[in-house]
Amino acid sequence: MRIAIVGGGISGLVTAYRLRQALGASADLLLIDERDRLGGILRTTDLDGDPVDLGAEAFVGRRPEIPELMRELGIADQLVYPAAKRPLVWSGGKAHRLPEQTLMGIPAGPESVAGLVDEETLARVAEEPSRPLAWERGSDIAVGALVADRFGEQVVRRSVDPLLGGVYAGTADSIGVRAALPTLAAALDRGAGSLTEAVRAALPPPSGTPVFGGIRDGYQVLLDALRAAADVKVETGTAATRLARTATGWLVDPVGAVDAVVLATPAPVTAALLREVAPAASEIAAGIRLASSAVVAMTLPKQTELPDNSGILVATGEPLRAKAFTLSSRKWPHLAARDVALVRASFGRFGDDSLLDLPDADLVRAAMEDLTVMTGADIRPLTAVVQRWRDGLPQYAPGHTHLIAELRSATADLDGLALAGSYLGGVGVPACAASGTAAAARIIERLP
Ligand SMILES: Cc1cc2nc3c(=O)[nH]c(=O)nc-3n(C[C@H](O)[C@H](O)[C@H](O)COP(=O)(O)OP(=O)(O)OC[C@H]3O[C@@H](n4cnc5c(N)ncnc54)[C@H](O)[C@@H]3O)c2cc1C
Known part of the structure; x- marks a missing residue:
């Protein structure tokens, strides 16, 4: 055979x-x-003598596949979990808390996105359950179109895009509801009277299991x-x-x-x-x-004043080039123990490869400048490595x-x-x- x-x-x-x-x-x-x-x-590479992932760096810990594989393969001692810290969202030139009680950024109510969107949008989210919802059972639509129609464009650009950009390197316009949010599609198919009701029905039940897991080395x-x-x-x-x-x-x-x-x-x-x-x-x-993306992994002096958050996601339309930063040393306790601070910048959204064609030095500079704007810290990388993933993520x-x-x-x-x-x-x-x-x-x- x-x-x-x-x-x-x-x-x-x-x-x-x-x-x-x-x-x-x-x-x-x-x-x-x-x-x-x-x-x-x-792809794991060596940065200043320690392993660093340049592609995926985590996995959804609530799914069984990777922990199970690690146990079967005798490497369960490598299983690590992130610290209980949340990312920020950079929108309107300042940092906000990432909305809570959302499904991929789609809020379960106005309180989820308070502070991130304007008053008019908040009122619209609050009134959404009273507006009749037309949903054809089994149908599909771009996440952006559905959320913009029900909650308004700001919710799409500031809350949904940053999360979908992280998973698919896409935007809410390039990703469909049924594949990306199957539980939401199911709630809509069951006849939810509003998007708010469908989101509430689709939110996962509270769980003690960490949302993400990772591999120590x-x-x-x-x-x-x-x-x-x-x-x-x-x-x-x-x-x-x-x-x-x-x-x-x-x-x-x-x-x-x-x-x-x-x-x-x-x-x-x-x-x-x-x-x-x-x-x-x-x-x-x-x-x-497919969408292309690039990752810039940088080590910084340990005392660099980074926010005490797991990362910073960037809303669509901000005058920055990076779409997200993972503050790896804040996110992962095992990386916090290293002698340097580790940060990963991500670039690239579906339909726009312009940043991917920049020389490495320009991408590193863009990462430094954007992080300086967002943190106010003096960002001086000790080492930086660039990895491009052309056509890496299907839409x-x-x-x-x-x-x-x-x-x-x-x-x-x-x-x-x-x-x-x-x-x-x-x-x-x-x-x-x-x-x-x-x-x-x-x-x-x-x-x-
Ligand atoms: C920047 C980035 C960050 C990500 N972060 C995460 C994360 O944190 N968590 C998570 O769960 N997922 C993450 N993902 C998604 C995840 O990493 C990928 O979807 C997954 O690794 C894809 O695995 P694959 O084996 O299906 O495809 P690939 O890894 O693309 O493997 C396909 C292989 O086929 C080979 N190949 C292509 N053509 C041929 C040919 N003609 N003959 C022989 N071989 C060929 C390629 O060289 C490649 O090795 C991330 C993706 C990217 C791009």
Whole structure:
């Protein structure tokens, strides 16, 4: 049994690990990645002698996938949780508390956004439950359009955009309600009389579990553990260029004939590889658009006067270039123990790649200047590193959930082929891991 896994990000690595668990030592597993390293958007580097993540740096701790994987792999001692600090929102040239009691920034009532939006908007939020809501069951719409209509534009730009920008590098205009906020869509489908009522119904119940988790020495620890446990033959620097069927299985160029294949690649690559074998699915995947982003990780002298918050998110329309700062040494107790302060600046929103093309030095300067404006501190990086993620985040546009269901049915009868990746069931690392587990299960189910 020879199985190829194309794409060595978290989705592909989890697929390989689950296949090994199910098939035992005899299966011949081959993992190929066009980059010279595994991990995809998970990348841990060394900054002043300590590990720092330049892609994802956390995961949703209320989902089980990553803590479970860490326990299975014997690295649960690496599991860390952030300090109980909240980010700020930078809007109208000053810092505000991040609204509480919101669903991705959509308020459950006017008190959530008091101070962040003007009086007129507050009155509109307060009156919203009394305005009739027209929602067609099963329909979808951009989050921005829904929230602007019910609560006004300020709520979108100051409360919702900063949160969606963090997850998708998108804005409320590029992300659909059904995929990004499934519990809200469900509450609307059930007939909620207003957006306020739907948000209140969809808010997660209070929980003692921390919202986020992280890995003490960075995601590399998880990548290494997965690779070792998957016991997989790895070929980096190898791009899959074509996928075709054979009489008994599949042909993956340039690695040759295999019994089964998992495409754990970004949507555009998956689209290209499916063109010959599943043209309808290929067309759907090709229609998924992506956002690019860049991360500047900086170490600062430990005494730099940063606010005692986990980060600062930037509202849309502010005259700054960064969209968010993670004050990593404030957010994570294990990083606070280091001799330097660690900060990550994020740049890039869907549809605007202009900042991505700036030279590294300009991006670092932009991060320094923006952080100076927001904190008033003297920002003098000791070290800085820039990482660009071109087309790193798929946009879950309105209708995305429906498209993915169609894509799945267009590949349903292709035995020995499975898909995994961040465009399927969520962009977060836990969702990608779940997609890998599901892809492995599909391959195993259909084995002769
Ligand atoms: C800046 C940033 C910060 C983020 N922060 C978080 C966070 O804090 N928490 C969180 O949960 N999520 C976060 N995410 C999202 C999350 O990191 C990604 O969605 C996830 O890592 C994607 O994993 P993947 O394996 O599906 O795709 P990828 O990591 O993109 O892996 C796909 C792999 O396929 C390879 N490949 C492409 N084409 C070919 C080919 N033809 N042949 C062979 N290989 C190929 C690529 O080289 C790549 O390694 C963040 C994303 C970004 C961009």
